[in-house]
Amino acid sequence: MQQYFQLLEVFTIREIKYRxxxxxxxxxxxxxxxLVIAVMLNVVFGIFVKVPTENVPYFLFILSxxxxxxxxxxxxxxxxxxxxxxxxxxIKSSFQKNSLPLSYVLARIPDFFVNFIIFLIFFMAxxxxxxxxxxxxxxxxxxxxxxxxxxxxxxxxxxxxFRDFGRIVDLLFMIMFYISPIVYADSIIPQRYKAIILVNPxxxxxxxxxxILFKNQFSIDLFILALVEGLIMFIIGFIFFKKMExxxxxxx
Amino acid sequence: xxxxxxxxxxISKKYYFEKPKTIKNWVNNFMSPFDKFIVIDNFSLxxxxxxFIVITGPNGCGxxxxxxxxxxxxxxxxxxxxxxxxxxxxxxxxxxFNSELTGRENAMINATILGIKxxxxxxxxxxxxxxxELNSFIDIPLKRYxxxxxxxxxxxxxxxxxPDILLLDEVFAIGDERFQKKSLDKLHQLKRIGVTIILVSxxxxxxxxxxxxVRLPKNSRLKG
Numbered sequence: 001m002q003q004y005f006q007l008l009e010v011f012t013i014r015e016i017k018y019r020x021x022x023x024x025x026x027x028x029x030x031x032x033x034x035l036v037i038a039v040m041l042n043v044v045f046g047i048f049v050k051v052p053t054e055n056v057p058y059f060l061f062i063l064s065x066x067x068x069x070x071x072x073x074x075x076x077x078x079x080x081x082x083x084x085x086x087x088x089x090x091i092k093s094s095f096q097k098n099s100l101p102l103s104y105v106l107a108r109i110p111d112f113f114v115n116f117i118i119f120l121i122f123f124m125a126x127x128x129x130x131x132x133x134x135x136x137x138x139x140x141x142x143x144x145x146x147x148x149x150x151x152x153x154x155x156x157x158x159x160x161x162f163r164d165f166g167r168i169v170d171l172l173f174m175i176m177f178y179i180s181p182i183v184y185a186d187s188i189i190p191q192r193y194k195a196i197i198l199v200n201p202x203x204x205x206x207x208x209x210x211x212i213l214f215k216n217q218f219s220i221d222l223f224i225l226a227l228v229e230g231l232i233m234f235i236i237g238f239i240f241f242k243k244m245e246x247x248x249x250x251x252x
Numbered sequence: 253x254x255x256x257x258x259x260x261x262x263i264s265k266k267y268y269f270e271k272p273k274t275i276k277n278w279v280n281n282f283m284s285p286f287d288k289f290i291v292i293d294n295f296s297l298x299x300x301x302x303x304f305i306v307i308t309g310p311n312g313c314g315x316x317x318x319x320x321x322x323x324x325x326x327x328x329x330x331x332x333x334x335x336x337x338x339x340x341x342x343x344x345x346x347x348x349f350n351s352e353l354t355g356r357e358n359a360m361i362n363a364t365i366l367g368i369k370x371x372x373x374x375x376x377x378x379x380x381x382x383x384x385e386l387n388s389f390i391d392i393p394l395k396r397y398x399x400x401x402x403x404x405x406x407x408x409x410x411x412x413x414x415p416d417i418l419l420l421d422e423v424f425a426i427g428d429e430r431f432q433k434k435s436l437d438k439l440h441q442l443k444r445i446g447v448t449i450i451l452v453s454x455x456x457x458x459x460x461x462x463x464x465x466v467r468l469p470k471n472s473r474l475k476g
Contacts, residue, residue, distance in 0.1 A: 003364075006369070014361055017357070021393075088347045089347065092341075093343070093348060093365050093366075094324045246326075246327055249326045
């Protein structure tokens with residue numbers, strides 16, 4: 001067990017170090033990337049489309065949603081190729097292979113917190129106070145990370161065998177981005193489509209986060225739902241990976 | 253000294269190959285995308301503790317596959333493999349090394365994959381650096397290394413990874429004569445303290461103190 005955590009640790013550190021090697025801007029990419037996207041989305045959906053946000057400045061609104069989306073998308077995008085990229089390791093050494101996709105998810109944690117700090121700076125600059133329920137926002141990371149890890153496990157091992165699955169994940173990103181309340185508020189979704197939100201931990205996390213930040217209320221029921229769904233996804237991913245793991249060295 | 257450390261009983265192993273992709277066979281390929289290829293057919297082997305075994309045979313006869321089966325990277329379709337002790341495989345010199353990271357960082361990762369605890373790694377690292385003769389190169393990214401330097405680093409980690417059974421695949425193909433000699437001395441030293449050494453090689457004629465040479469037959473065949 002201790003050995004397994006050491007494995008996770010070295011792979012995670014390797015990925016973080018490797019990501020910004022041979023790069024001029026280095027770690028500042030963590031800041032540049034979400035800001036550029038947020039500015040762009042702000043122009044398109046805030047100024048052109050004028051999405052209603054219940055009196056929250058659209059830039060803050062999009063940044064709060066994009067924070068979660070960015071972690072979800074970036075971790076899975078890299079984790080899905082983790083086995084393919086480390087093919088040499090997979091076919092030539094013997095170790096717990098699920099540490100590879102999981103470490104790519106863990107390697108995104110620093111990005112998440114840096115993005116979060118950027119968001120806080122804009123949040124405070126707009127003159128909004130941090131209210132009593134604010135610390136709860138950190139708990140939201142747990143269901144989100146489990147959800148992302150579960151999908152990473154399934155997509156990495158299927159993608160290792162048939163690259164078609166990597167394409168499917170790219171397609172699902174597109175769908176996920178639009179069915180989650182990232183660029184819009186969940187309140188504009190008609191009642192009979194609300195189920196789409198409830199079965200998606202990413203949506204739930206964003207809704208709970210916005211309730212904390214802009215309404216000072218912690219929606220514990222939605223949080224627990226997200227946590228349960230995230231855990232279920234993780235367990236499914238974990239078992240699925242375990243079943244396929246024995247075959248992957250021959251088929252990758 | 254006669255306790256067997258490796259017991260292989262009647263193992264068979266087949267691989268799957270992608271069929272050539274043609275439009276004519278598209279439907280058929282979609283339903284069953286792989287051809288089967290038998291690499292090892294009903295093979296048995298017993299090795300006693302502290303022996304130095306060389307496995308040889310023509311290309312494609314399953315030598316590397318045998319090492320991968322013994323190290324648990326892949327599993328046999330039939331039969332059983334029992335390995336009594338800590339297995340350290342060195343299937344490919346420098347496999348899985350990351351070219352952007354330094355020698356030291358790669359050594360840390362590689363040793364962790366071989367299942368060594370962090371404080372033990374810190375303990376053996378100076379010995380690894382010393383044996384591999386990398387010295388000041390150890391903190392330079394691997395992409396600046398020569399092939400020989402990478403091979404020396406990989407070999408050094410494997411021999412200091414406290415193996416009971418050491419599985420080596422063509423480790424003497426790279427490296428100058430002096431380092432080859434030094435490596436062989438190290439293997440003999442390990443053998444004396446009871447480490448079982450299984451070496452896959454075509455060029456073993458110059459190696460002394462080999463206990464047994466196993467020749468794999470060329471029995472691989474494609475199966476429709």
